[in-house]
Amino acid sequence: MTRKGSPFIFVFFFFAFVLGFYFTFAALQGNYGMFRRVQIDAEIASLTAERDALKAEVGRMANLTRRLSDDFLDLDLLDERAREVLGTVRPDEIVIR
Template sequence: MVSRSRLKSILAGIALYAIAAAAIGYFGINAYTGRYGLTAQQELDQEIIALTSELVRLKNERAEGEKRVALLRSERLDPDMLDERVRYQLDFANPADLVRKIPAR
C-alpha cells in the first residue's frame, strides 16, 4: 500500500512536469511561428518597406498630376499644355508635326 501511494505521487509529479513542459513548448512554438511571432514580424517589416516605397511613388505621381492640372486652371492657363491636351483628346496633329506610326506587336 505504501508503494502504491508513493508510485501515485511520483506519477502525479511526472504528469505535472509533462503538462508544464507541453504548455511551455506550445507557447514557445507559437512565439516563433504564430500569427504574431518572430517570422510574422519579419514578413510584416518587409511588407511595410514595400508599401512605404509604393506610397512614395504614388505621392510623386499625384504631385506630378496636380502640377499638370494646375497648368490647365483658368486663372493660369498654359497654352502649350492646352494644345497638348486638345491634340491628345481629339486625336489631331499639327500639319507641321512629324507623325510616325508604330506597328502593333
C-alpha cells in the same frame, strides 16, 4: 532504490515540456509571433513604397492641373493635351510612335 512520487514528477515534467513547447510555438507562429511580425514589416515597406509613388503621382497631377487652370494657362501643355485627346496633327509635323 525507487522514489515515491516518481510518476508524479514524470507527469509534472511532461506538462511543463508541453506548456513550454506551446508558448515557444505561439511566440514564433502565433498571431503576434515573430514570423507574423516579419510579414507585417514587409507589408509596411511595400505599402510605404506604394504610398510614396502615389504621392509623386498626385504631385505631378496637381502641377498639370495648375498649369491648365484659369490663373496660369500653359499654352504648350494645352496644345499637347488637345492633340493627344483629339488625335490630331498639323500638316507640317512628323509623328514618331
